[in-house]
Amino acid sequence: NAGVTQTPKFQVLKTGQSMTLQCAQDMNHEYMSWYRQDPGMGLRLIHYSVGAGITDQGEVPNGYNVSRSTTEDFPLRLLSAAPSQTSVYFCASSYSKAYNEKLFFGSGTQLSVL
Amino acid sequence: AQKVTQAQTEISVVEKEDVTLDCVYETRDTTYYLFWYKQPPSGELVFLIRRNSFDEQNEISGRYSWNFQKSTSSFNFTITASQVVDSAVYFCALSEERSGGSNYKLTFGKGTLLTVNP
Numbered sequence: 001n002a003g004v005t006q007t008p009k010f011q012v013l014k015t016g017q018s019m020t021l022q023c024a025q026d027m028n029h030e031y032m033s034w035y036r037q038d039p040g041m042g043l044r045l046i047h048y049s050v051g052a053g054i055t056d057q058g059e060v061p062n063g064y065n066v067s068r069s070t071t072e073d074f075p076l077r078l079l080s081a082a083p084s085q086t087s088v089y090f091c092a093s094s095y096s097k098a099y100n101e102k103l104f105f106g107s108g109t110q111l112s113v114l
Numbered sequence: 115a116q117k118v119t120q121a122q123t124e125i126s127v128v129e130k131e132d133v134t135l136d137c138v139y140e141t142r143d144t145t146y147y148l149f150w151y152k153q154p155p156s157g158e159l160v161f162l163i164r165r166n167s168f169d170e171q172n173e174i175s176g177r178y179s180w181n182f183q184k185s186t187s188s189f190n191f192t193i194t195a196s197q198v199v200d201s202a203v204y205f206c207a208l209s210e211e212r213s214g215g216s217n218y219k220l221t222f223g224k225g226t227l228l229t230v231n232p
Binding site: 044098100104108 | 118123146147149151156157158159160161164166205209210211219220222223224225
């Protein structure tokens with residue numbers, strides 16, 4: 001089983017560039033989310049989706065867009081990258097949107113914005 | 115306000131020592147879930163355990179054990195006879211259901227880096 005697949009694993013951008021981080025899951029999970037991990041900050045929720053066509057903002061949504069056109073895919077778009085967006089990004093999914101569900105994480109994308 | 119505190123930023127032990135990772139949480143809800151996740155050097159977070167607020171029974175899984183005490187709002191994690199492969203960052207997390215059940219709020223602690231030296 002592939003689980004949650006994130007691409008790319010590493011990316012370097014220049015300030016102002018745009019890019020999309022890809023996330024796909026093959027477990028037919030209803031809930032998908034994006035987190036960023038920064039040193040000393042733990043994981044912070046950027047955006048999440050409770051099903052195809054439904055997305056909502058998390059704790060730190062500014063500078064990021066998401067869409068959920070299929071159950072499997074949940075891409076994260078950086079419209080105009082800034083150095084403050086240098087971070088490790090994790091996509092996570094769970095079977096349902098219930099609050100007691102455990103999360104399955106992808107392997108992460110390390111992003112540097114110069 | 116929902117909050118998770120992992121006061122130990124880094125812990126270093128020698129192999130075979132026992133080690134306890136502390137987790138203290140704050141919530142106004144009576145119904146919530148607590149989680150522990152492990153992030154090994156490879157980077158991917160892995161689920162370890164889930165506990166609901168009505169179940170204070172301690173749990174043991176091999177060398178791992180968890181002590182949940184509502185009276186002190188703590189959900190501590192103990193590794194017995196630690197091994198080098200236990201070296202990782204460990205995150206405690208708190209999940210509360212929001213009104214309407216349409217989504218939930220999941221808050222992670224900042225993590226504890228455990229290094230087990232041979």
